[in-house]
Amino acid sequence: MSNSSLVNYTKLSPNYSERKDTIKKITIHHMAGNLSVETCGNVFASSSRQASSNYGIGSDGRVGMYVEEKNRSWCSSNASNDHQAVTIEVANDRIGGDWHISDTALAKLIELCVDICKRNGIERLNYTGDTTGNLTRHNMFVATTCPGPYLQSKFEYIAEEVNKRLQPQETDQKENSTSTTYKVQAGDTVAAICRKYYSQSTKKEWDLIKNTNGLDSNYTIRTGQILTIPNASTSNVNSGELKIGDTVKIIGTGSSQANGGGTTAGGIGWTRTIIKIQSGAKNPYCVGSGTIATGWYPASSLQKL
Ligand SMILES: [Zn+2]
Numbered sequence: 001m002s003n004s005s006l007v008n009y010t011k012l013s014p015n016y017s018e019r020k021d022t023i024k025k026i027t028i029h030h031m032a033g034n035l036s037v038e039t040c041g042n043v044f045a046s047s048s049r050q051a052s053s054n055y056g057i058g059s060d061g062r063v064g065m066y067v068e069e070k071n072r073s074w075c076s077s078n079a080s081n082d083h084q085a086v087t088i089e090v091a092n093d094r095i096g097g098d099w100h101i102s103d104t105a106l107a108k109l110i111e112l113c114v115d116i117c118k119r120n121g122i123e124r125l126n127y128t129g130d131t132t133g134n135l136t137r138h139n140m141f142v143a144t145t146c147p148g149p150y151l152q153s154k155f156e157y158i159a160e161e162v163n164k165r166l167q168p169q170e171t172d173q174k175e176n177s178t179s180t181t182y183k184v185q186a187g188d189t190v191a192a193i194c195r196k197y198y199s200q201s202t203k204k205e206w207d208l209i210k211n212t213n214g215l216d217s218n219y220t221i222r223t224g225q226i227l228t229i230p231n232a233s234t235s236n237v238n239s240g241e242l243k244i245g246d247t248v249k250i251i252g253t254g255s256s257q258a259n260g261g262g263t264t265a266g267g268i269g270w271t272r273t274i275i276k277i278q279s280g281a282k283n284p285y286c287v288g289s290g291t292i293a294t295g296w297y298p299a300s301s302l303q304k305l
Pocket of ligand 1: 028029076146
């Protein structure tokens, strides 16, 4: 079981149990406060607090990880739910009232849900308004204001947006597609999948699959997992040719920092804009939408549109 490559900050909490079920749900919470991902990590770092979540999202859109996905967080007042769920705490940018969350946090929440679904073989999010669906709320299990009126009103929208991105439109896909998805069958290996999709199956292709999907160093995959299979296509730009404001499609991996450090940045197939350039860096191009950065990429991971 892997963790999200969208994580900007990790502070593992002592408040967790071994996960006793497979991941098939997502439970969204609000922090009931405007906590940064660091402050939220400090709250969950205290064992006397007896609470945690797998992830947290700040109002600035940064993502914190407090309990790895392989473990069960202590989050939703319901053991059965939390053994099956990845739990996410979202910061409020307004305290009280409708407990508003920022647009930036909402956008990142949708992105994180898509990532969780893809890596865990969840084909779609089904919000039923009760516990029979796989998108659940804290107040389905216990009397609490969590996730607050504003965020709760967004659950249908969140499921819709996530499902749209899990099943990209058929139109124009053939010609412009930079990736396809593949559902892992029993007995599959990354090497065998590479043989299916690429002209060769060497460490280069295996690593492309590994980095795109956040696999561990042993290339572990499991039956039912949905893998993104990027085209082995090459970039149409040379280093130095791109400028701020250029529209690009992400066709390879990057990292969360220009020098190549930090977490792996994915987003293969996404259309984004160049928002910053650090010339001379290993990954000189910061791409994103608005001010929200997807990651730093080398020219070879970008296709100019
Ligand atoms: Zn909650």
